[in-house]
Amino acid sequence: DLGSDVEVTADVADDIDEDDLLGGLRIDSTEEIQVPDRLVDQVIGQEHARDVVIKAAKQRRHVMMIGSPGTGKSMLAKAMAELLPKEELQDVLVYHNPDDGNNPKVRTVPAGKGEQIVEAHKEEARKRNQMRSFLMWIIIAIVLGYSLIIAGQILLGILAAGIIYLAFRYGSRGSDAMIPNLIVNNADETAAPFEDATGAHAGALLGDVRHDPFQSGGMETPSHDRVEPGAIHKANKGVLFIDEINTLDIRSQQHLMTAIQEGEFSITGQSERSSGAMVQTEPVPTDFIMIAAGNLDAMENMHPALRSRIKGYGYEVYMDDTIEDTPEMRRKYVRFVAQEVEKDGRLPDFSAEAIEEVILEARRRAGRKGHLTLELRNLGGLVRVSGDIARGQDAEMVTRDHVLQAKGRSRSIEQQLADDYIERRKDYELQVAEGYQVGRVNGLAVMGEDSGIMLPVMAEVTPSQGPGEVIATGQLKEMAQEAVDNVSAIIKKFSDENISEKDIHIQFVQAGQGGVDGDSASITVATAVISALEGVGVDQSLAMTGSLSVRGDVLPVGGVTHKIEAAAKTGCDKVIIPAANMQDVMIEDEYREMVEIIPVSHISEVLDIALEGEPEKDSLVARLKSITGSALSQENKV
Ligand code: ADP
Structure with a gap:
């Protein structure tokens, strides 16, 4: 199940460390890796x-x-x-x-015969044309001579010669028509x-x-x-x-x-x-x-x-989009880097550390624990950009540093857009990453396939004229509306306030191009609403993502890696994610030091971390625990 049957030929350690990024290959660079001749043997996975x-x-x-x-x-x-x-x-x-x-x-x-046939026809046509020209000039000479000597008519002679010349030219077209057209x-x-x-x-x-x-x-x-x-x-x-x-x-x-x-x-x-x-x-x-x-x-x-x-x-x-990440497979990825270098023809070889960085990226892009991405055209793009950077610096070999630089450059349009978006919003001070605010929570969403953005959610509670309503504004997609409904079920269950007499307004601040990606904002919405209802502040140095069941369980969501990175970029220092998503976290080292990742399984934990002030919060959390206790006691059994 390794794709190509052809093993990677190079020095492999006898006792392979399971975690070795190069799968036990003892090499200094891609130069030592042999690329198989047949394309079918180069296919990975x-x-x-x-x-x-x-x-x-x-x-x-x-x-x-x-x-x-x-x-x-x-x-x-x-x-x-x-x-x-x-x-x-x-x-x-x-x-x-x-x-x-x-x-x-x-x-x-049969192949090869076509050219021969065309050549033979051309040769024949050439001979025929030579013969014709020869004949033509003889006749013209005779006619001219005759006109001059016998009749003394120069003009008539030239006219007759012209007619004969054209007649021959015309006639030779016919012989071109005999040459076949070699279309394949x-x-x-x-x-x-x-x-x-x-x-x-x-x-x-x-x-x-x-x-x-x-x-x-x-x-x-x-x-x-x-x-x-x-x-x-x-x-x-x-x-x-x-x-x-x-x-x-x-x-x-x-x-x-x-x-x-x-x-x-x-x-x-x-x-x-x-x-x-x-x-x-x-x-x-x-x-x-x-x-x-x-x-x-x-x-x-x-x-x-x-x-x-x-x-x-x-x-x-x-x-397949991904493949299992084993030492043997990683050796194939080492060869993949060598293949791409050879295919391009102008790139320097990759150092062992540079290859490791590419393999780490393959892991990250898989978005799935214990797997490597098989979207290899894009990974090949990273190899080429890294190589180009090294070449631009006249480096003899591509180093880890070149690959790190390339990662910054070979960002998708969505990533570039998201970064631009974060920058612009910083200008407008829409991003808040410190202090406490009532009814405002930093949510996280994914734009395109591979870029996270921070998406604040604001909630406000107002007395209602008629029966209480949940009103959501901003560019809400249907899925998000559903999340809002789900959240309101929990709130109704637990709140002291008579929610049926209140309108709850929920706003996704500047949902922008990406809109809101459904369920993954539901713990954010719940936290914002509860904060607004109870008038308790929410920690703004914290961002969160997670889906919510009607019982208060926090369920896994997609794109956690990109979301965590977006939170870090925006300046948050804590991120709440569903515990079930912990295995999907593949953030780059530079972000690891910037944010603390906090896994949770129940909304009471989210509130415990997010809300301000001890006494009010404690009573809130206690209330929530008692109401959705069944979910919690199950949790304890696990
Ligand atoms: P698709 O036709 O699926 O869009 P391609 O076959 O054109 O993708 O892949 C583009 C390039 O990416 C290939 O030429 C090769 O360099 C690399 N590549 C893609 N998939 C693989 C694979 N499974 N093994 C090795 N290289 C791959």
């Missing part, structure tokens, strides 16, 4: 997909790959092309059809073709016939010479890879299906009003293996017949 690709290459089956971007789908498709026999490769020639100029003939020959040439290929048709328009996918502006009058390019192959033709005997398959228009998906079914597909002009649309070749072979890729969404939106075609005659695989 994705064992299932890799097995399928190897099997499908043998059986010539189509494959559907579903998964996150940058996990190796196109890499595996390329690897499959390497596994296909190159002996079967073919060249394809298109010939003029003397019977019907708009229906060029198609001939398929595999003469110099060392492996079966790999064609990436992601986002290709109809012409690029299915082939096209160029428009001829001079359709008559002897200036035209013969139709067979205007024929251009599509990816389906170039992929013959190889692999056709199409990512985001659902974005292909339906007509193209239908044609693709025909090409798969028939194993051949005529080329015609794709734009209706072009002269190319009149031309249609004989069928051109399209015997490719298709690898269609996309995310889960893609599968739903793809042409059902095409999908069932692939399913019925091939395999469907799901790509």
Whole structure:
């Protein structure tokens, strides 16, 4: 289950320390790591997909790959092309059809033969032209001589010579038409073709016939010479890879299906009003293996017949996003760094410490305890940026420091936005990270996939005219509204105040682009409301995230690592997170010293930590404990 079967060859310690970031490899740099020749052996993880690709290459089956971007789908498709026999490769020639100029003939020959045939035709045409020129000049000389000597007519002679010259020029066009058009040439290929048709328009996918502006009058390019192959033709005997398959228009998906079914597909002009649309070749072979890729969404939106075609005659695989973090796997990640260095070709080697830092990042990005991320395109980006920084400094080797700098630079758009956002809000003094305030709690949210932001929640309680209501303002998404409802159930249970006579206003301060991510704000909302109801201040040097059950249990949420980092960046020195999330915390060292992480399992613990002043707080916490005691006593059993 390690992805590539090929073991990492380098000095491995006999007695491997489980925690060694390099998995026991005793190396100074990536220079000592050997990169396997075959692409299929370079694939990290994705064992299932890799097995399928190897099997499908043998059986010539189509494959559907579903998964996150940058996990190796196109890499595996390329690897499959390497596994296909190159002996079967073919060249394809298109010939003029003397019977019907708009229906060029198609001939398929073994790879390498195509060029020879074209050369032979050219040679023949050259000879014929030489012969013609020779003949032409002889005749012109005779005519000129005759006109001068016999008739004494210079003008007539020149006119006649001109007509003869044009007649020959014209005639030689006919012999050009005899040279076939080599549309698929595999003469110099060392492996079966790999064609990436992601986002290709109809012409690029299915082939096209160029428009001829001079359709008559002897200036035209013969139709067979205007024929251009599509990816389906170039992929013959190889692999056709199409990512985001659902974005292909339906007509193209239908044609693709025909090409798969028939194993051949005529080329015609794709734009209706072009002269190319009149031309249609004989069928051109399209015997490719298709690898269609996309995310889960893609599968739903793809042409059902095409999908069932692939399913019925091939395999469907799901790509993994993460893989278990074992010493053996970490050795593969060491090799991954070496692979990316080799692939780029210009980067210096990575020192052992630099590699360790990349592996730490792989851990962090996995967002799951005991796992490493398999979104390796992005991790490869970190390797390249680190290498570029080192190169910029003329360093001989990439050091840990270069990688740390690169982490700062290779931030996603969301991260950059979030940082900008934090900065701007600091300007407006919307962030409070010290003192106590009634009804205000620092919540935490995630923007995009990988950036945390601090999102204060404010609550206010006012006497109600009619029956009490919970009113939420700010950009609340439906999920957040639900969280508010959930919270109000707990508050109603425990509060002395007659809540039915009060309106509770809840505001997410500047919820901004990201909005509020649902449930994860519910302990924040509860704390803010309770603080407002009881008039007790909340510690502003504290931030929190956690979901709340109706019984007061604090349940796990997503993105804790990014949230903790956001709290640290904003200047908070304590963060409350659900105890169940402790295993997901993978914050960087620099933040570890900045904030204290406090795990909690019940809302009473949250209040105990967050609220100001001993006596009021104690009575509040005691009340809450007694009311939701069942949850607590269960807690004690664990
Ligand atoms: P996808 O097609 O899934 O979007 P790619 O195959 O294009 O991703 O991956 C981009 C690059 O990231 C690859 O060329 C390779 O350098 C690296 N990469 C991605 N997945 C893997 C993997 N499983 N093993 C090794 N390298 C990988």
